[in-house]
Each structure stands twice: as structure tokens, then as C-alpha cells.
Amino acid sequence: MTCLVPGCKSNCHSQGDSYVPTFSFPTDVETREKWFRAIPRPKGDYEENKRFLACIHHFREEDIERNI
Structure with missing residues (x-):
């Protein structure tokens, strides 16, 4: 799925990059x-x-809650 943030190309099919959470x-x-x-x-x-x-890419590490 692509990111809603303007200008962000994460997960765009044309980029060919690996998946970004x-x-x-x-x-x-x-x-x-x-x-x-x-x-x-x-x-x-x-x-x-x-x-x-x-x-x-639009979050600080301390803002992410990781459920392990």
C-alpha cells in the first residue's frame, strides 16, 4: 500500500524498492x-x-508502539 504523505514514494510500484511498513x-x-x-x-x-x-519514514522511533 502506498503512503498518503505528499511526495512520498514508499511502496510505489514504479520505484522497485523493498516494502516499507x-x-x-x-x-x-x-x-x-x-x-x-x-x-x-x-x-x-x-x-x-x-x-x-x-x-x-514519517514517524520517530519513540512514537511507534511495538507489540511483541
Whole structure:
């Protein structure tokens, strides 16, 4: 799946790079809105996409919760 962040080419088929982990947007409304505000895209883009993903390149390591 491709990353929603503008200009990010992670997981684009044309890049031929190895897979980059992605995170689905949170289902919690408040947290989801924070993600939308942090990613500068036209509002219409969000309404057109059904599934929103951001790749690991846009997170700090300390912001990632790893369940082992």
C-alpha cells in the first residue's frame, strides 16, 4: 500500500524498492484528526481515499508502539 504523505514514494510500484511498513490511520476520531492536520493535503484528497496509510519514514522511533 502506498503512503498518503505528499511526495512520498514508499511502496510505489514504479520505484522497485523493498516494502516499507505502513500504519493505518487511527479509528479514534480525535487522534485521526491530528494525523490529518499533520499531513498537508487538500481536504478533498481525504474524502476520495477509503483507506489512509502513512509509512514508517514519517514517524520517530519513540512514537511507534511495538507489540511483541
